[in-house]
Amino acid sequence: MRLDLRLIAEMVAPGARVLDIGCGDGALIEHLIREKGADARGIEIDMAEATEAVAAGLPVIHGDADNDLAFYPDGAFDYVVLSRTLQAVEKPREVLRQMLRIGRYAIVSFPNFGHWQLRWTLLTAGRMPDNETWDRPWYETPNIHPCTIRDFFALCAMERYVVERWLAVDDKGLRSPWKRSPWLANLFGEQALFLLRRG
Secondary structure, three states: OOHHHHHHHHHOOOOOEEEEEOOOOOHHHHHHHHHHOOEEEEEEOOHHHHHHHHHOOOOEEEOOHHHHHHHOOOOOEEEEEEEOOHHHOOOHHHHHHHHHHHEEEEEEEEEOOOOHHHHHHHHHHOOOOOOOOOOOOOOOOOOOOOOOHHHHHHHHHHHOEEEEEEEEEOOOOOEOOOOOOHHHHHHHOOEEEEEEEEO
16 A cells, blocks of 8 residues: 555544545555444545445545535545545635545545646756656646645635644655654755645
């Protein structure tokens, strides 16, 4: 299971009701059901991946985070998860609002576009980076709203979301030691993970 999904699973309480938005093949859902006894389900925009998850017996539907979250009732879930998808949705602010309407907590992971290697590549080569975390050329990436860790903190402050927990990690799974410094985490963390609730 992908690193950010393992870290997300650690944040979910046993027996919780979970909606995983952009769940892919359902790896996190399957893990939460098996290991945590969670009532977990998912929504996935890619029909092939949604079909794969359903074929594996997982409760996944085909849907779009930008449009379909409005159909879920208030407070339907304990946790709503958005893993490595925030930067690819059309309306990230609205998606976050919907997540915290239908869930008590929102868990969001995203690649940090403020990482020093991205900055260095842009500065020295004048080209968009292509490495293990950002592994597609710019013309094939789904990313339409790239953000940094500091950008996300600013958005949470603007929307008055409470950041219950956050961490920055590299792609090898090492947690950054800059937990008290969003500025340093923004520079050295390859990806970020946030646990939010309404203020």
